[in-house]
Amino acid sequence: MFISLQWLREFVPYTGSVKDLADRLTMQGLEVEAILDPFESIAKIVVGHVVDCARHPEAEKLSVCSVDVGAAELLPIVCGAPNVATGQKVPVALLGTTMPGGMEIKKAKLRGVVSCGMICSERELGLSEEHAGIMVLPAGLRPGQLLTEALGLEREVIEVSITPNRADCLSVLGIAREAALGFGLPLTMPALNLVEDAAAGDAPVDVAGLVRIDIADPELCPVYRARVLTGAKIGKSPDWLRYRLLAIGQRPISNIVDVTNYILMELGQPLHAFDRSLLKGDVIRVAPAQPYLMDAPSITTLDGQERKLLGSDLLIWDAERPVALAGVMGGANSSISDASTEVLLECAIFRPGTIRKTARRLALPSEASYRFERGVDQVGSLFALERAAQLMAEVSGAKVLTGIAMSEPKPWADRSHIFRLERCNALLGLTLTADFCRTTLIGLGCGVDDTDPACWQVSSPSHRLDLEREVDLFEECGRVHGLDRIPAVLPKISKSLESVQMSDTEFGFLQGLKAWAVGAGLREAINYSFVGTEDLDRLNLPASGRIQIANPLSEDQNVLRTEIAPGLLNNVRHNLSQGNASLRLFEVAKAFVADTTSDTSARENSRLGLLVHGARHSQEWPWEQGEADYLDVKGLVENLLTHYRLASQKTVAAYVLEPGHPYLEPCVRVELPGTAGKDEPTLIGRIGRVQPKIADAYHARKDVWLADLDADLLRSLSRATTPVFRSLPKFPPVRRDVTVICPATLKSQDVEAAIRDIRPKLLESLALVAVYAPDANDSGTPTERNLTFRLTYRHAERTLVDKEVDKEHGKVLSGLPQKLPVRI
Amino acid sequence: MNETLKSFLEGLDGLTLECEARRGQACSLKDVEALRVEFLGRKGKLAGAMVLLAQMGPEDKPAAGRKANEIKAALTALLESRQAELEAASTKDDLAGFDPSLPGRRPAAGSLHPITLAMQEICEVLTGLGFEVVAGPEVENDWNNFEALNMPPDHPARDMQDTLYISDNIVLRTHTSPLQVRTMMSRKPPVAVIAPGKVYRRDSDITHTPMFHQIEGLLVDKGVSMADLRGTLTAFVRQLFSADTKVRFRPSFFPFTEPSAEVDISCMLCGGAGHIKGEPCRVCKKTGWVEILGCGMVDPNVFRSVGYDPEAVTGFAFGLGVERVAMLKYGIGDLRMFFENDVRFLEQFS
């Protein structure tokens, strides 16, 4: 919120600089975000005296003026305003001045007459909407004087960011209290000088007898007061009031409304002015919409909008109908208009939660609801009413009728809390004295009873609704002393046995996984967890199980990703558009699927995504050139499984074609054998090529190869493995190669399995060492290929002789053609 | 000296002379090997000369034996030196074409995302101080994200965090603070944890992205004070930035801590001066301070929600934005670059 320094000084005799004030407030917890000059844009406008004004020789609607701006010579200025006249004091923009609208004043020739400046209207200066003619200034001003000085415009304004707990600081008064506290200055309230007029019309009247206040629920409205003014003349507010509102960014409207805004800004009490002549009956009722409004409840607010109501919305009623949404906005049926003369001025307190619900549901945030939501000073509200009535009388010529119509079914009750100095110091890590804390608390407006020195009783003031507990008082003592003066002590962190860190935390594992990926030459990407429905649809992913965001920022961020691929594919599109043609990316992130059994309605699964696209290697010598393919991404997966000890003989992964995958083709399932040979194989993830049609949507013309692996599963599987040492072999191996001529459709994995299935004794290991496709059919597809396997035989306790190897290897040679359609 | 001995010795000297004369003609290692066989082989010339040794009397044998050994050594030396000469020449030829400036066969370089880089560094410093890393879900229920953290429904404090909702009481976590709740609900004090992770807000502009990363810290024990908090954070930022980094506590408000503070650190670019060589500092905007995190003492209401006794234990909590740290540490100016994943950006963090 904006606070003008001049206004503040009416409450506290602060004579220091605006900068020092800003620093002090910031260190007291009221962060000053900016120091501004609200009239900076008209800082160069000067007062001019129209010495002579004659009709333009060529143009009927233009006047040629000679203007004294305090310089040696008079300025010739051509002016088009109808009201310009000799002898006026006027605001003048000199040559070179930039107007608030951005226009620069230049020397110009209008119909042959030179003009060296501009005489301004109020609208051109941003002072009001007035633009029928130029602004005419008071006669006593000195030519050449700066307009801002001449009008007494406020030039120093601070913008303070107020945290939700400090409702008391949403006013000049609140900031003044803090300044008084911070600089040890007294706080002075403005003098009240309200003149009541008992004789309205002929008979003396007391408003208390004129209007009855009827509150349905004290919890929703603990106090409601109203004053009645009569004979008001609605019009423009006086300059001082308008300029002050302008200085803090408020648009002046009319005198009565301006006063309600002025008091709101000054004292933090929202007020509402009704046109009393439009109110029916002699009662003001405060009650929720239900049960009084049964069918299609609604109210038209003063902005002309019809608002649908809920039964819980709190309303202000006259004898017949609702006339305002309490604390949020007045109704159109009773609002002040230019013709109003009778005013009912409302000053009440409403329950914060109720106001907040209504204001949020109707998207009707206002300065008033903002304050009611955070809490308004119930005790201070009477002063606000009186001051507002006084000002209204002053600016509108109205008479204030004697007395106040009021109901206070729930008077303010003092709240008292204990305060233990020892605990205060223990929490803050300070050694504050009893004197300091007592002075501080009293300075805040608290009542302090320190009969028991170890445990004081402290009552907090009605404007500090946030001081609800002992710890809140500790904070106040710390804040006023200066939190920045707390010393730094490094704590001893003690641990319970249960919390002793395990090395396999989820975070630790995922960091390790990332380290592997970096070592494998992949770059980490981080994408938003949400994508657009379109992103998932494009990949033909199922619609079921998606978690939609109820209030997304945009359509391309409206659903949580159910797989890791959409983000990485978007990265492909971005990089290709930037000319980055070769990609090796990875991402570790969660995929989200709806799960009704979860207490968060979601199942979250950490995934590892790998993506390769474009050139396999760096495109420079000595690497061979080639496009990344299946073997590149599979190699990464195999390397990863080895890294996590999941590639031993017992856990040889199977790579199984999966037809009909939504967006990968081919799609290969990566499976580890089930435990004990019985269970279903464990699906670690999938490897595949993004279907060209889909890849095309990401502008990828070359193959995009992906692997999507379950990082949670990898973690639990790898946790179960421990390396077990085996003695190094003492005797030499014997190696035999076998070349298997097989149909091109036969998978290498099947040949390997068949060899193992023959169970040659002494076989230590088996490796594919060559693939050769000698023949091709007419269409260029090989029909057969040769796979060469190298078999390593070894005996643990002695050197093998050729004969026994021949025997075992012979079993393989003769056995394979029996098991598979192959030749040796 | 008898004749046998004499001719034996002369014969041996002759071998040396002959070998000396012929070694120069050996032009390859193969030639040298042939010479070696010819002179020193089992059936070579030296062996042939040695036949005479058998005919000598015992008085001559020692002298003849000595001479034979000398000659053998001399011949060996002659041939070895020739071999060395040839080898040196051949290596020289080989190395003539060696170019140390050719590019190596470089494996592809990987890199961590700068957010991960900053996150790991922060976590390392904090685990070094004794904190343990915990993790939790990113889709949270209202109770863990708000209510248990002293943010009841319809409380203005909820305005501080624009929330992305899944349903009425399920949200994308707006901060990592639900991990405070989850951790305390599942353990007894003392507790010293950090919780790094993704968080979400309904906010997108030049200084906000709807997803970003936070690290939460929580220490609960008997007698924990705000001085401990300041000490921890001071040690933390000094390790993260530099040993002379200054820390400033400004009172602030968070619903789940009381008292609460914003922490500023002295600007790492201008060293807290606010300007560099007369030019205003762009990082701290002339203030000399940079806002880095929010913190405070755990609010008694939070302790009550998780079943801790606020009279028995106290604690502190802090939360910092990882992107902010990454931007400050690596000089990244534009927040949006983090999520474009342009490889020209990523490769700068190799």
Ligand SMILES: [Zn+2]
């Ligand atoms: Zn700086």
